[in-house]
Amino acid sequence: MQLQLVQLNKKYNLIVVLGPTATGKTQFASNLAYRVQGEIISADSRQIYRKMNLGTGKDYEDYQVAGTQVPYHLIDIHDPGYKYNVFEYQMDFLKAFATITKQEKFPILCGGTGLYIEAVTKGYKLIAVPVNKNLRRKLENKSLPELEQILAGYKKLHNKTDTDTIKRAIRAIEIEEYYTSNPELTLDYPEINPVFLGIKIDRETRRERITKRMYNRLKGGMIEEVKSLIDEGLKPETLIYYGLEYKFITLYLTGKLNYDRMVEKLNVAIHQYAKRQMTWFRKMEREGVQIHWIDGLWTMEEKVKKTISLIKSK
Numbered sequence: 001m002q003l004q005l006v007q008l009n010k011k012y013n014l015i016v017v018l019g020p021t022a023t024g025k026t027q028f029a030s031n032l033a034y035r036v037q038g039e040i041i042s043a044d045s046r047q048i049y050r051k052m053n054l055g056t057g058k059d060y061e062d063y064q065v066a067g068t069q070v071p072y073h074l075i076d077i078h079d080p081g082y083k084y085n086v087f088e089y090q091m092d093f094l095k096a097f098a099t100i101t102k103q104e105k106f107p108i109l110c111g112g113t114g115l116y117i118e119a120v121t122k123g124y125k126l127i128a129v130p131v132n133k134n135l136r137r138k139l140e141n142k143s144l145p146e147l148e149q150i151l152a153g154y155k156k157l158h159n160k161t162d163t164d165t166i167k168r169a170i171r172a173i174e175i176e177e178y179y180t181s182n183p184e185l186t187l188d189y190p191e192i193n194p195v196f197l198g199i200k201i202d203r204e205t206r207r208e209r210i211t212k213r214m215y216n217r218l219k220g221g222m223i224e225e226v227k228s229l230i231d232e233g234l235k236p237e238t239l240i241y242y243g244l245e246y247k248f249i250t251l252y253l254t255g256k257l258n259y260d261r262m263v264e265k266l267n268v269a270i271h272q273y274a275k276r277q278m279t280w281f282r283k284m285e286r287e288g289v290q291i292h293w294i295d296g297l298w299t300m301e302e303k304v305k306k307t308i309s310l311i312k313s314k
Contacts, residue, residue, distance in 0.1 A: 012195045012311065013101065017110040018043070018117055018281060019199035020274040022209040023296045026062040028199060029110035031304050034065040036108075039100045040072040041093060043111025043120075046242055048089075049080045051229060054222040055245035057213075073100075080229055081238050086119050093120045097190065109194070114280035121289075123189045129178045139170045147173065154180065195311055196289055198281060199303075201296035210270050218263070223249055244269055 015038070017029040029040055040063065042048070046056040063070045073096035078084055093109075093116075100107040109117065118124065139147065147169035154176035201209070226249040229239060236254050239246040245266060252262035285291055292310055294303055 012193050013107070014097070014121070014192055014194040015106065015108045015311070016043075016117060016121060016194045016196045017108060017199065018114070018196065018291070019112060019296070020206065020277040020281075021057070021112055021270065022206055022213055022274070023199040023201050025110055025112065025199050026059060028294075028296075028300065028303055029108050030063050030065050030070040031300050032307060033070045033106070033108050034068060035304055035308065036106050037104075038070075038106035038108045040070060041096045041100070041107055041109045042072060042074040043109050043113050043116045044075075045084070045089075045113040045116060047075045047111075048077050048084055049082070049242075050076045050078065051232075052080055052225070052242070052246070054217045054220060054225050055242075055249070057217075071105075080242075081234055086115060086124070089116050090119055090124065094189070097192075112277050114277065114284065118284065121192055121194045123192065125175060125179060129175045132174050132177065135174055135177055136170060139173060142166075144169060151176065196284075196291040197307060198291040198293045199296045200293045205297065206274060207271060210274060211267055214263075214267055214270060217245070223253070226250060227253055244273060 015029075015032065015036075017025050017032070019025050026040075032038065033040055044056065046052060047058055049056070052058075058075065063072055074089075074092055077092065097107050097120075109120065111117065139150070142150070144166050147166060151169060151173050154173070222245060226239060226246060230236060230250070230253065236250050239250040241247075248257065248262050248266040248269065251257045252259060257265065281291060292307075294307060296303075298306070
């Protein structure tokens with residue numbers, strides 16, 4: 001692909017590439033980054049861990065485009081066993097976002113962990129906010145439009161679920177009032193104006209890809225990867241906590257499952273995981289997020305060309 005740098009619509013400052021597992025998100029995001037002078041920020045809850053490569057699907061070669069290394073962030077940032085959380089992900093995302101934008105590069109958030117994607121694009125406030133009984137009494141007799149107007153005085157209303165019921169609207173106001181009264185808890189959160197791109201393939205093709213990829217990784221040393229983590233002192237229950245490949249291979253290595261049963265259960269679990277991912281993305285759409293779906297079976301040139309045309313035209 002010949003490099004032709006493009007300028008994107010300035011109303012966007014973040015591209016989000018999402019989709020279920022095995023749809024080719026990373027390769028697409030890297031090719032897009034190559035064209036728009038971008039850098040990737042991973043939105044994968046397990047790829048943050050070092051030495052967990054095959055099981056988490058770290059296909060490092062996907063970040064190579066036309067002999068060029070596309071920079072990526074939030075991969076291999078913690079040792080396995082560390083209990084990472086969504087709040088830490090928000091902090092790490094903001095650092096990466098600031099670094100990329102200061103360099104006048106374009107950030108591209110890429111991954112399949114819907115919670116992480118929503119946490120950073122909606123600016124979740126993750127500190128537990130106590131009940132304010134006095135405020136609730138003041139608001140309890142107000143109509144939903146009145147509550148929406150009050151909430152709009154605190155913030156822009158991006159999330160429809162904040163105001164889909166009176167109860168939710170009151171809670172949203174309660175949270176905003178708490179942060180107004182406790183400014184030391186407020187994150188210096190930049191204005192995030194994302195455009196969402198979803199990679200989707202038909203269910204049967206996705207199933208074929210998932211199963212083929214699983215067998216390739218098993219042949220490529222995924223069992224040995226899990227065994228080496230156990231040999232280095234990682235407890236089996238910790239690996240089981242990470243789910244999917246690490247759960248079922250650990251059960252196999254500790255004698256809880258035979259090989260054939262492990263493969264069978266792992267294959268089913270990955271397909272179920274892909275369904276849960278699509279359920280999450282559909283929920284995002286119901287809540288007002290516009291996802292521009294791209295056919296994962298298009299050629300890379302078609303995907304990149306049509307995406308750039310879409311973003312430039314908005």
